[in-house]
Amino acid sequence: MSKNNAEAHWMKTRSLMFLTLAIWFFFSIVIFMFGSSLNNASFLGYPLAYYMCAQGSLGAFVILIFWSSGKQNQIDEEHGYGEDD
């Protein structure tokens, strides 16, 4: 595999990492900066900030990891680094 290909692959991997961490930052930190005002809203009958730390953010992390690992596989395959299971 050429050096350029490896570099292009790494650039895309890096962007995906930054995007993933930005979403992670939002669900783990940003929303809890506004915990007391969010709690005035409600979701499924739960106060919103309570809901987010009881399951909302947790679920978002699960989906985020599945999504980003799928994306990374696509990047790997595009650059000829795909693997069989």
Next chain:
Amino acid sequence: MFKGNFIDNLPKIYGTYTGGFLVFCLLMALLEANGVSAKTIGILFLVFTIAIYALIGILSRTMQADAYYVAGRQVPTVFNGMATAADWMSGASFVAMAGGIFYGGYTYMAFLVGWTGGYVLVSSLLAPYLRKFGCYTVPDFIGTRYGGNLVRACAVLVLVLASFTYVTAQINATGTIASRFLGIPFELGVWVGLISILLCSMLGGMRAVTWTQVAQYIVLIIAYLLPIFWLSNKFGFGFFPQFMLGDEVARLGELEAQYGLVKNSAADIKSAGVPGGLKSISVSHAGVAEGGMAAWKFISLAICMMVGTASLPHILMRYFTTPSVKSARRSVAWSLFFIFLLYFSAPALATLAKISILDPNLATGIIGKSITDVQAIGWVKEWIAVKQAYIADFNGDGILQLNEWFMRGDVIVLATPEMGGLPYVISGLVAAGGMAAAMSTADGLILAISNALSHDVYYKMVDPKADVAKRLIVARILLVVTGAFGAYIASMRLTGILGSVAWAFDFAMSGLFFPLVLGVWWKRATRQGAAAGMLLGLAAGTAYLVYVAPAFMGNTPWLGIDHLRFGLIGAPVCLVSMVVVSLMTPEPDAKTQAMVDEVRIPSGKTVL
């Protein structure tokens, strides 16, 4: 049974196992209905499950280094996810978490966010790259990437400090459960717990730990979810409690306002003779405190737990066991999914436990009832007898007020089935689940420590010519010694379960996070930089811990960074010193840079 197409048969094997376990539970229910005593049922649950784990551990014995250290790198994605979930969910998650939410409410739930969010860091920054590297242990990566015994030794030091802090809490939890349900003294329970733990890991190392952890996950998740669904349906709160307790959360808010949230003064608690460690409810269940400091406290705790998660070696090493880089990445997602199943249920359990004793409209309610009546209830009597619950009639009116009911947070999960009036068989099941959770984590931790000592210290530094048989014998001796030392410390009862668990995350975060991440993501990181980062980060974090921890100097925390959050001091010191020293020293040689390039490409052979 463990040969040939064992891997292909896994779904069938564990399916049969799950079915068998459910049949066993039904059998116990039948025995209970026929008048077999509660004590016997508790003992049967513990003995039966531990015997199964020990059997798996013995069947997985091995004398091959690859199998002993990384389970032969053939653990399928989903099963590795289950094993990691069991490895991860400790006595603290299973036994103490719902109790923490019960007393701490929203503030405490920063742990939920922290202990799940960290997996995003694991999957995007570390796991796939460490798998590609092909190391046996975490210090093995540090030692090879940066080169030299000094960095390897530093990594071992951080690993041992973090994991050992953690493991004593786990052995402590096994001791608590064994003593409560087998009816033996705590000091003896600790050793019973240790022997059970070692039976799972000693003969087969990582391979044995992997397959017992899958079995333990199945037991612990059934034990956690069954009572929640049962209680919720019994009280008619909804068939899927995790999503349907909104009204009950609101009702708790009303009840809190009605009873009043009173914080008892230390003097009152002392003069009433409340045993140490017991608490009354004084914090709102779902309310969020106003103000920047409250938000910062929540976020700072979440950050410490997340970054700590991504630096804990016993978790990272689970991803060394998958067949490929792709499956390592996928496996992190499955791990978090299996963890999520328990974590999103913990608040539901806390809500159910709380409402079942607070709401006077429910038959199980005790607050607002006459104290003599409450003291006659079976479970209340039992837990008071073992000093895990207490009633103090402060105002002398003979009625139990909210601030007059004391209970230890750690026993909420174990006591909930009884509080909600479920049959005793459920309590036995929950005890087996708690035992599984504590044992599986202890196994992972003891293995992480002894593998680092045997592979990195003994094989790489002391005797590089040792043959496989000798290395594996040394590994086992170290395993037993580590476990025994942990049990000895645990039997001295130094700390509560949670304080020390949070410390493990802070230690790991202070010393290992940046050296690991920058090892992959920054080619310019040098040996001297990594050594400086690990040593100074760890030193700064530890010094700050000594400065603020109530058990040591007990000074006022700076910016709310208390002893649970000392990683926030250690990790930045680690980052800054690592970057500064790296830039001051010559860049790594071409060979090291090529190695980093190789790690970043997912396909192909491992680097080592």
